[in-house]
Amino acid sequence: MFAPLESLNALQREAATFDDAPLRVIAGPGTGKTTTLTARVGWLLDRGVEPERILLLTFTRRAAREMLQRAAALATTSTARRVAGGTFHSVAHRVLRRHHAAVGLPEGFGILDRADTADLLDVVRADRGLLSALRRQPRKATLASLYSRTVNTGSALEAVMREDTPWCADAHVDVGALFRAYTERKHALGVVDLDDLLLYWRAAAQDAALGDELAAAYDHVLVDEFQDVNALQLDVLVALRRGDPRVTLVGDDAQAIYGFRGASPRFLLDAEQYFPGLCTVTLETNYRSTQKVLDVANALAAEAPEGFSAVLREHVPHAGAQIPQLVRCEDERGQSVEVADRILELYEQGVALHDQAVLFRASHHSADLELELSRRRVPFVKYGGLRYIEAAHVKDLLSAFRLADNPRDEMAWLRLLQRLPGVGPQRARRTIDTLRDDEGQLPLRHDEVARRWERAAEVLPGPARHLAGALVRSLGAAGQEEVVVHAERIRIAVEPLIMAAYEDSAPRIEDLGALVQASSSVARLTDVAADEVLDPPTSTGDLAGPPLVDEDWLVLSTVHSVKGLEFDAVHVIHAADGNFPSDMSTGTPEGIEEERRLFYVAMTRARRHLAVYVPLRYHRVPRRGDDHSWAQPSRFLSEVVRLNFDHVRSSVPVHAGEGVLRSRIDGPTRVADHLANLF
DNA sequence: TAATGGGGGTTTTTT
DNA sequence: ACCCCCATTA
Numbered sequence: 038m039f040a041p042l043e044s045l046n047a048l049q050r051e052a053a054t055f056d057d058a059p060l061r062v063i064a065g066p067g068t069g070k071t072t073t074l075t076a077r078v079g080w081l082l083d084r085g086v087e088p089e090r091i092l093l094l095t096f097t098r099r100a101a102r103e104m105l106q107r108a109a110a111l112a113t114t115s116t117a118r119r120v121a122g123g124t125f126h127s128v129a130h131r132v133l134r135r136h137h138a139a140v141g142l143p144e145g146f147g148i149l150d151r152a153d154t155a156d157l158l159d160v161v162r163a164d165r166g167l168l169s170a171l172r173r174q175p176r177k178a179t180l181a182s183l184y185s186r187t188v189n190t191g192s193a194l195e196a197v198m199r200e201d202t203p204w205c206a207d208a209h210v211d212v213g214a215l216f217r218a219y220t221e222r223k224h225a226l227g228v229v230d231l232d233d234l235l236l237y238w239r240a241a242a243q244d245a246a247l248g249d250e251l252a253a254a255y256d257h258v259l260v261d262e263f264q265d266v267n268a269l270q271l272d273v274l275v276a277l278r279r280g281d282p283r284v285t286l287v288g289d290d291a292q293a294i295y296g297f298r299g300a301s302p303r304f305l306l307d308a309e310q311y312f313p314g315l316c317t318v319t320l321e322t323n324y325r326s327t328q329k330v331l332d333v334a335n336a337l338a339a340e341a342p343e344g345f346s347a348v349l350r351e352h353v354p355h356a357g358a359q360i361p362q363l364v365r366c367e368d369e370r371g372q373s374v375e376v377a378d379r380i381l382e383l384y385e386q387g388v389a390l391h392d393q394a395v396l397f398r399a400s401h402h403s404a405d406l407e408l409e410l411s412r413r414r415v416p417f418v419k420y421g422g423l424r425y426i427e428a429a430h431v432k433d434l435l436s437a438f439r440l441a442d443n444p445r446d447e448m449a450w451l452r453l454l455q456r457l458p459g460v461g462p463q464r465a466r467r468t469i470d471t472l473r474d475d476e477g478q479l480p481l482r483h484d485e486v487a488r489r490w491e492r493a494a495e496v497l498p499g500p501a502r503h504l505a506g507a508l509v510r511s512l513g514a515a516g517q518e519e520v521v522v523h524a525e526r527i528r529i530a531v532e533p534l535i536m537a538a539y540e541d542s543a544p545r546i547e548d549l550g551a552l553v554q555a556s557s558s559v560a561r562l563t564d565v566a567a568d569e570v571l572d573p574p575t576s577t578g579d580l581a582g583p584p585l586v587d588e589d590w591l592v593l594s595t596v597h598s599v600k601g602l603e604f605d606a607v608h609v610i611h612a613a614d615g616n617f618p619s620d621m622s623t624g625t626p627e628g629i630e631e632e633r634r635l636f637y638v639a640m641t642r643a644r645r646h647l648a649v650y651v652p653l654r655y656h657r658v659p660r661r662g663d664d665h666s667w668a669q670p671s672r673f674l675s676e677v678v679r680l681n682f683d684h685v686r687s688s689v690p691v692h693a694g695e696g697v698l699r700s701r702i703d704g705p706t707r708v709a710d711h712l713a714n715l716f
Numbered sequence: 717t718a719a720t721g722g723g724g725g726t727t728t729t730t731t
Numbered sequence: 732a733c734c735c736c737c738a739t740t741a
Contacts, residue, residue: 096731126731151730176734231731297729399728421729459741461719571731597729619728635729 041076045069052318053077055285059312061263061305062287065347066334066641067325067603071100074261074287075107078120081257090256093122094274096265096295100601104261121255125270126231127571129238132251133229134564139247140237143227143481145442145563150570152432153448154230155181158215160448161222167215168208175205175212184216188232189299191268225478227445231570235269242276252279262600263288263308267299275311284312291338291345292638294597296631306346323349325603326644327358333681334641340675341633342626349641361640361647363674363682368654369611373409375687376608376650380415380591383606383646390415392605394592396639398617402610403593416588421595430535430545434552435566437527441512442563444486445479453508456534457501468496483513504533524556524565596639606646609639613651613668629672636673649674649682 042050049069052062053076064070074093081091093104105122122128130148137144149157159177162168168175175183179202187197194213198206205212223229229237242248258277260266263286266274278284286308293302309315323331328351338345364379366372380393397403400421410417433456436449443449447469454465471493472479472486480486490509494502511530514523528549535549536542556565592604611617618632640647651670674682 124731178734234731295730298731401727459719463718595729621728631729 041079045073045076046322048318048320048322049073049076052320053080055316055318057282059282059308059315060285061308061315061317062285062320063289063305063317063346064287064320065289065291065323065345065349066638067323067349068320068347069322069324070261070287070289070320071104071107071601073320074259074285075104077259077285082120086256088120090254091120091122092128092255092258092277093120093261094128094258095122095124095261100261103601124571125273126234129234129273130567130571132241133234133237134560136241136247140241142229142237143443143445145227145561147226147228147439147443147446147449147563148234148567148570149223149228149230149448151181151231153228154184156451157222157226157448158184158219160451161219162215165215165218167218168211173205175202180212180215183212184219185232186297186299187216188236189267189269191272225445226447227443228439228448232269235273239269239273239276242273248276248279252277252281257283257285259285259287261287262292264290264293264302264305265295265298265300266304267295267301268304269299271304271311278312282312282314286312289345289347291341291347291634292600294600294631294635294638296627319347321347321350322352324352326641327351327355329358329360329681330640330643330645330647333361333647333678334637336678336681337633337637337640337673340673340677341630343630345637355645359646360683361643361649361681362685363679364648364650364685364687365670366650366652366687369405369652371687372610372650372652373406376406376610376648377409377413377415379608379648380606381413388605388646390417390589390591393608394594394599394602394604394606394642395608395610396594396596396599396642397610398596398619398635400595402616406610407593410591415591417591417593419593421598428545428548430539430542431548431552431569433535433538434528434531434549435569437508437512437531438524438552438556438562439566441483441514441523441527442561444483444512445481447479450479453531453534454497454505456538457497457505458537459498460501464496464498468493471496487513504530504537508534520559520562521553521557524553524562527562528553596635599642600638603642603644605644607639607643607648609636609647609649611652612636612649612671612674613655614670614672615668617671618673633673636671650687 042053045053046069049072052060052073055077062070062073064073078091078093082088095104105120123131133140133142133146137146155177158180162177162180183194183197183201186201187194190197194216195206195209198209198212223233242251255277258274260274265288274284286305288305290302290305293300293305304311326334326349331349331351334349338348364375366375376395380390380395383393384390395403395406400419403419407417407419433453436446436452439446439449440453450469450472451462451465454460454468455462460468469479472489474480480489486509490506494506497505508527508530511526514526532546532549535545539545552565552569555568556562559565559568592599609617614620617636618629622628622632651674652668655668
């Protein structure tokens with residue numbers, strides 16, 4: 038037998054070696070989903086399928102990376118070639134780069150991230166004078182999410198607005214006009230947004246001729262986390278198969294947590310509608326957690342109105358398993374102290390920091406804890422929340438990279454010009470206008486930009502002219518030199534802008550080098566920007582470098598960012614109604630159910646230790662008297678669910694919380710090693 | 717006429 | 732950290 042199959046259980050093996058019909062694998066948390074999927078890829082390779090003719094699709098890049106790595110390891114036994122795959126968005130990007138001409142996109146098309154999308158919508162709204170009659174304007178970010186939701190669910194804008202923004206739903210005709218204008222504008226600028234990647238991919242896949250070619254490129258298509266698919270992605274998938282039965286869907290309806298992105302677990306549950314002849318294997322044997330942890334998860338699942346498909350069973354009973362703890366704390370402060378105490382206690386018992394995670398609903402929920410951890414010198418990495426790309430200076434340089442490949446990218450111009458001293462929205466706008474031709478189009482090529490630049494520069498105040506001129510000259514060398522050399526020239530031109538525009542410029546300048554480095558492995562500069570949008574470093578740790586290379590560190594993460602991972606010990610904080618479930622989501626039954634699944638995902642990350650913390654009070658205004666509100670424990674901690682917990686009342690003594698992480702590293706040697714590189 | 721700096725209010729989740 | 736609004740400054 039093909040070796041990797043031997044370690045699988047019967048059901049996993051059945052899934053891994055299933056032939057012919059479309060296959061659906063319902064796999065609860067910890068049931069070896071990734072192992073099974075990887076084994077299936079290995080089995081396909083073993084039977085002679087070419088690796089590049091297997092497409093592995095996932096929804097998060099972390100999952101994509103893990104799976105492609107594991108698959109690559111299998112593939113090396115027979116061949117070094119790589120299995121194709123990635124997130125839906127990254128695969129779409131690759132397809133569109135190759136077929137840009139066929140779908141009507143310019144070669145160096147740029148990608149707008151969420152913030153760019155909102156900004157462009159705002160610009161178009163102003164230009165067209167749309168929505169001005171409204172007494173209360175929707176924020177630009179609201180417009181962006183309306184657009185995205187409409188496109189991803191394939192529902193009519195009016196319906197989406199009645200649901201999401203009923204207070205301005207009457208303006209749906211104007212918003213629709215805005216969205217059409219926005220679409221035209223993107224086309225004129227030669228850019229696409231994240232949703233366009235899927236829209237263009239679908240258009241290509243549904244096209245008679247091009248679609249045949251795209252579908253024929255793959256023998257097998259496998260999709261992980263299928264419960265997170267939305268209508269648009271499903272369309273792409275169906276078009277990519279065109280009735281070919283060689284498709285594998287892996288997922289767990291209990292872990293569907295991307296409803297806000299238009300996803301619905303219905304697509305997994307009703308998959309036979311889209312893939313006739315579908316067969317199903319359900320994996321329920323859990324190899325991850327103790328039965329005590331699973332009892333909590335199953336109790337939670339039992340209260341979901343529609344139930345979950347999989348009921349988890351422990352594989353090998355763990356002797357002396359610890360009962361999960363429900364810890365009531367005085368307030369947020371007390372919670373932080375309690376969590377830090379417990380983390381250090383477990384650490385003393387031998388549970389490394391990287392085997393522990395603190396999970397929370399929203400990224401700002403960890404703020405107070407972060408302070409406490411810093412105070413105690415506990416190193417941590419935080420996932421979710423702030424993104425590298427959202428750092429303004431990073432976007433500045435990436436805008437320049439985008440411009441180098443596509444001088445029509447007005448949003449990039451607008452952003453960069455405003456970094457110049459004495460240049461704000463108005464002057465930036467007028468400068469751009471002088472670059473336009475008779476039809477109002479920006480130049481397609483940089484030699485044309487250079488020709489028009491003399492007039493444009495006159496709009497700028499004196500001191501800005503020199504800086505801007507150097508920048509424009511640095512942009513126009515695409516194709517004449519190596520990409521990384523060009524990147525470095527642009528960095529040198531952008532650096533003085535960043536120095537002048539930001540107060541704390543020193544650490545910002547440091548970051549730019551990494552972007553130039555990244556350009557050494559891409560075909561064109563705009564790809565660095567695209568990679569950053571599609572594949573942003575997901576943690577603040579990536580931004581500053583891990584706390585201290587290869588040292589042990591604790592994981593702080595939003596539940597969304599931690600899916601698919603597991604830890605010996607999991608601490609779930611702020612399990613109070615309003616925070617978890619978030620009161621943003623409790624308006625509809627579906628919203629509450631998604632929060633329940635999110636809670637379920639959080640619980641099922643734990644292998645042996647699980648602690649859920651509930652602060653009893655929340656201060657309305659920090660450090661001002663005793664202005665507080667009493668918190669209700671999360672509604673998901675029902676009486677039945679609570680039966681599975683040990684109840685603990687945190688009594689953090691006055692002098693508690695003084696424990697500091699004791700050094701386990703050989704500091705002097707580390708320091709010497711670091712210095713050895715310097716002199 | 718435009719840019720800039722200060723102040724106050726907000727912040728769900730991600731490709 | 733970001734957005735929005737308003738007063739001050741070039």
